[in-house]
Amino acid sequence: MRRLLPLLAAVVVSTAAAAWRWAPLARDWVDEDQCVGCHRQRDARLVDQWLQSPHMPAGVGCADCHGDDHEAIFARGGRVSAKVCGDCHAAATESFARSGHARAEEAARQNGRFQAAPAAIQRVGCLSCHAIGRLDPDGGRGRCADCHSAHRFSVEEARRPEACEGCHMGPDHPQAEAWRASKHGVVFAQAQDPGVAPTCVTCHLAGDHDTSGGLTLGTTGNGRVLAGTPAGIPMEAADRDTLDAGRARMLAVCGECHSAGFARRQLADADEVKRIADGLVAEAAQILRELHAEGLLAPMPADRPPNPAAGHALVLGGHQLYSDTSAIEQRFFEMSHFRHAIAFKGAYHFSPDHAHWLGYAALQADLTFIRDEARRLRAAR
Ligand code: HEC
Ligand code: HEC
Ligand code: HEC
Ligand code: HEC
Ligand code: HEC
Ligand code: HEC
Ligand code: HEC
Ligand code: HEC
Structure with missing residues (x-):
């Protein structure tokens, strides 16, 4: 930051004057050898966003976040660890570290479906959301730019519901x-x-x-x-x-x-929807455990490639896969992973449609299918 302070006066004058212009800026900001000078010719809009961010007037420049060693920047793939932000934003970084967001990459990596997925699916289909808890080599946790996008780093942007909706x-x-x-x-x-x-x-x-x-x-x-x-x-x-x-x-x-x-009654109702949804899934899980004990799942977990997190056990929870499975287990996956979540998360967010038609009614349809399929499997034994 110190490096930039002598330039600050010129920048403030130029922004206050009118629309921003390069001309009044001190010479070495636009120098080809400087980050801004070279990058404004390569990624002009990116540099514009920094210019309009709270960081530029505060004298926080490219090298304060990225460092000034271009080789090291390339080695990191341009990534900026949350620890770097934490040097200046201790309170935000500490409270973030207590959130579930900070554990999100870890949670994905420990999951059986993650471990069973091809590398490109892990990156595009899991980590693009779960990197909100990115683990960086310096011990930093989190990708702050997931809500305050680089390089605007705007609080207003992060407050908008759209900042959350792409993942949730x-x-x-x-x-x-x-x-x-x-x-x-x-x-x-x-x-x-x-x-x-x-x-x-x-x-x-x-x-x-x-x-x-x-x-x-x-x-x-x-x-x-x-x-x-x-x-x-x-x-x-x-x-x-x-x-x-x-x-x-x-x-x-x-x-x-x-x-x-009013509020207490609404939340107590949502708690009750959660318990009802739990009960329906638990009933289906019990049917699957019994079929497993009777040797009626086709193929049996013992005859499949092992689940990377649970081996050859019957998996009815977080690590359940959707490949190398049976039709009845696939339906259970949709029931426990989708419809269960839709019913209770819908209830806690006060959407009648999610709580009932997309949630509760669909859970009942799943359970009917699972009971029926169990009867069919037993009859065919
Ligand atoms: C002489 C021109 C030049 C200067 C000076 C320069 N860069 Fe770069 N920078 C580049 C080029 C070229 C790339 C690669 C762009 C590409 O991949 O299209 C790059 C890439 C980057 C990346 C992205 C790396 C990645 O892997 O995605 C970052 C971050 C970066 N520079 C930051 C800086 C910082 C900070 C400074 C000042 C310390 C700086 N640059 C100075 C030309 C420059
Ligand atoms: C307040 C911190 C901060 C400042 C200041 C900053 N950056 Fe970044 N930059 C980031 C973050 C965060 C990312 C996203 C990378 C990641 O995943 O961690 C990023 C990504 C990049 C990338 C690679 C991604 C892309 O979209 O191409 C380039 C290039 C880059 N910055 C250049 C610059 C330049 C040039 C400046 C100065 C004008 C600058 N940055 C100032 C934090 C900063
Ligand atoms: C060298 C110190 C420094 C670094 C590193 C830094 N910032 Fe900042 N940041 C500041 C200063 C100074 C301000 C402007 C004063 C303020 O609002 O706190 C600011 C402002 C902000 C704001 C707006 C705050 C508000 O109340 O409007 C956000 C959001 C922000 N920074 C996020 C980040 C993120 C994310 C990173 C890492 C990618 C980062 N900053 C890295 C110093 C820094
Ligand atoms: C880049 C993707 C992403 C964005 C953007 C995102 N989240 Fe999350 N969120 C996650 C993931 C992944 C988890 C699960 C973390 C875990 O427990 O492993 C999560 C968990 C949560 C939780 C559960 C409690 C907790 O801390 O675990 C809440 C509440 C939450 N997010 C709210 C928000 C809000 C509010 C926003 C927007 C301001 C937001 N999220 C933006 C991915 C995201
Ligand atoms: C669209 C963004 C997104 C994608 C893609 C995604 N997740 Fe998530 N994941 C989330 C969010 C958001 C949560 C938090 C859900 C909630 O609290 O309702 C979450 C929760 C989880 C949890 C529960 C975390 C906990 O602490 O209990 C696990 C495990 C998980 N995801 C694994 C994965 C795996 C593995 C993949 C890829 C196969 C994946 N996710 C793909 C956004 C995503
Ligand atoms: C899940 C989305 C999300 C992520 C990820 C996130 N922020 Fe924020 N941040 C917000 C929101 C929303 C606000 C405004 C909160 C409010 O209105 O009280 C905010 C406010 C801020 C502020 C200004 C107020 C304050 O607390 O000082 C700073 C600075 C900041 N964030 C920095 C960071 C840093 C650093 C990280 C990474 C460690 C980060 N944020 C990650 C959503 C996020
Ligand atoms: C910023 C204000 C605000 C907050 C905070 C807020 N609500 Fe609301 N809520 C509203 C408004 C406005 C309505 C629509 C009022 C109406 O039509 O009577 C509403 C409606 C509702 C409804 C629908 C009522 C109906 O009859 O259709 C429920 C349920 C509800 N809120 C529950 C909650 C709960 C529980 C919380 C806390 C977790 C909460 N609200 C927090 C403003 C708020
Ligand atoms: C009126 C308040 C309110 C609003 C607005 C709200 N939530 Fe929630 N959220 C809740 C409540 C209440 C719970 C459940 C609390 C509990 O466990 O007792 C919850 C739970 C969650 C969870 C944990 C999993 C779940 O759904 O039970 C996540 C993740 C989450 N909310 C994200 C979001 C996101 C993203 C948005 C915006 C699209 C949002 N919430 C809007 C009140 C709210």
């Missing part, structure tokens, strides 16, 4: 679609004001980067259960105090616009 969508985590369909999304689409109707950031990221704080049963993947509750499907368990603290934090957000009683 689709059949296993339809938060974007559910929120858009909810009364909140509808009112926001018209008012364009988070003071009128809440967006993702209102409920999950206001003030600090720890997105995990207000969650109780509706956490990532299949969600959670209260410790001691029989689950029947693999789910994280949490004690009553953890759940109460998360709920209190979320209710404080609702309290900005709703009565306490």
Whole structure:
């Protein structure tokens, strides 16, 4: 930063004067040998974005983030570790490190489906979302530019729901679609004001980067259960105090616009939808365990290529594959991974369509198919 300070006066004058122009700038900013000088001829729009960012007037230049050794920059593929941002933004980086986002790359890499996928699918089909928790060689965790895109690094951009929606969508985590369909999304689409109707950031990221704080049963993947509750499907368990603290934090957000009683009733209903959805999936899982014990899955897990995370065991949770499987297990995958998620994530985001037709009704159809297929397999034995 120090390197750039002598140039700052000239830049401030030039921006204040009128539309930005190169002419009044100190000579070495535009010098071919300097980052900006050379790069504005190669990637002019990229340099424009930096010029309009909060960093340029603060004197934070290319080398402050990328370093000044071009060989090292190439070796890193142009990547900037969250640790570099953390040198100047300690609070944001520390609260981000507590969030589930910081564990996202790790979670994908440990997953059986990740390990079974071709390398290009791992990169394009998993890590393009999960690199929000990128692990860099210097120990940095996170790709901050996933919400504050490079090189604008805008807080306004990150506050928009679109900043979240590219990842939080689709059949296993339809938060974007559910929120858009909810009364909140509808009112926001018209008012364009988070003071009128809440967006993702209102409920999950206001003030600090720890997105995990207000969650109780509706956490990532299949969600959670209260410790001691029989689950029947693999789910994280949490004690009553953890759940109460998360709920209190979320209710404080609702309290900005709703009565306490209204908000509590809405969330209690969503908890109940979660428990109903859990119960339907657990019933299907039990049918699959029995068929496995009777040797009726075709092919049996013992006769397939091993699951990279679970070997030849019957897998009915996070590591379940969709290749080398049987029709009934494939249907269970769609049930537990898609419809279960749609029902409870839809309920927590107040979309009646997701909670009911795309969620609950589809779960019932899955269970009917699975019961029927089990009867068929037993009859054909
Ligand atoms: C003389 C011209 C020149 C100068 C000076 C220069 N660069 Fe570059 N830079 C390049 C070229 C050429 C590329 C490769 C572009 C491409 O792949 O199309 C590049 C690529 C990069 C990349 C992307 C690397 C990647 O693998 O994606 C970064 C980041 C970068 N430069 C930063 C800097 C920084 C920081 C400075 C100042 C310390 C700087 N550059 C100075 C010409 C220059
Ligand atoms: C505040 C930090 C910061 C500053 C300042 C900054 N960059 Fe970057 N730059 C990044 C980040 C973050 C990325 C995304 C790479 C990643 O995945 O980590 C990036 C990526 C790049 C890339 C490769 C990706 C692409 O889109 O081609 C180039 C080239 C680049 N920067 C050049 C520059 C130049 C030139 C400047 C100065 C005008 C500059 N950067 C200033 C943080 C910064
Ligand atoms: C050398 C110090 C430095 C580095 C490195 C740095 N920044 Fe900054 N950043 C600043 C300063 C100074 C400001 C402007 C003052 C402020 O708003 O905090 C700023 C502003 C910002 C803002 C806008 C804050 C606001 O309230 O409007 C964001 C977002 C941001 N930086 C993100 C990043 C990210 C992401 C990285 C890493 C890719 C990064 N910064 C790297 C110093 C730095
Ligand atoms: C680049 C993709 C990506 C973007 C953009 C993104 N997320 Fe996430 N998010 C993830 C992934 C992946 C996880 C799962 C992390 C895990 O547990 O492994 C996650 C988890 C979460 C969770 C669950 C709680 C937690 O911390 O684990 C919340 C809440 C969340 N994100 C909110 C948001 C909000 C709000 C935004 C926008 C401001 C956003 N996300 C933007 C990928 C993304
Ligand atoms: C999931 C999306 C997301 C990611 C990833 C993200 N941010 Fe943010 N960031 C936001 C949002 C949203 C705000 C505005 C929060 C608010 O309105 O209170 C923000 C605010 C900021 C601010 C200004 C307010 C403050 O807390 O100082 C800085 C600086 C910042 N982020 C830096 C970073 C850095 C550094 C990283 C990487 C470690 C990062 N952000 C990663 C969404 C994100
Ligand atoms: C009105 C508040 C509110 C808004 C707006 C909101 N959420 Fe949520 N979100 C919740 C609640 C409530 C839960 C479940 C909390 C619990 O576990 O008790 C939740 C849970 C989550 C989870 C964990 C998995 C799940 O769905 O249960 C993610 C990820 C998430 N939200 C992302 C988002 C994204 C992305 C957006 C914007 C498209 C968004 N949320 C908008 C309130 C909100
Ligand atoms: C479109 C973006 C996207 C893609 C592509 C994606 N994920 Fe995710 N993944 C997410 C989000 C967002 C969450 C958080 C879901 C939630 O909380 O509702 C998540 C959650 C997870 C979880 C649960 C994390 C936990 O801590 O419980 C695992 C495991 C996972 N993903 C693995 C993968 C694997 C493996 C791939 C590729 C085969 C993949 N994901 C592809 C966005 C994505
Ligand atoms: C920024 C303000 C704001 C916040 C925060 C907020 N809401 Fe809302 N909510 C609204 C508005 C506005 C409406 C539409 C009001 C109406 O039509 O009566 C609404 C409607 C709803 C509805 C639909 C009611 C219906 O009858 O269709 C539910 C359910 C709801 N909110 C639950 C919640 C919960 C639970 C929280 C906290 C997790 C929350 N809201 C946070 C503004 C907010």
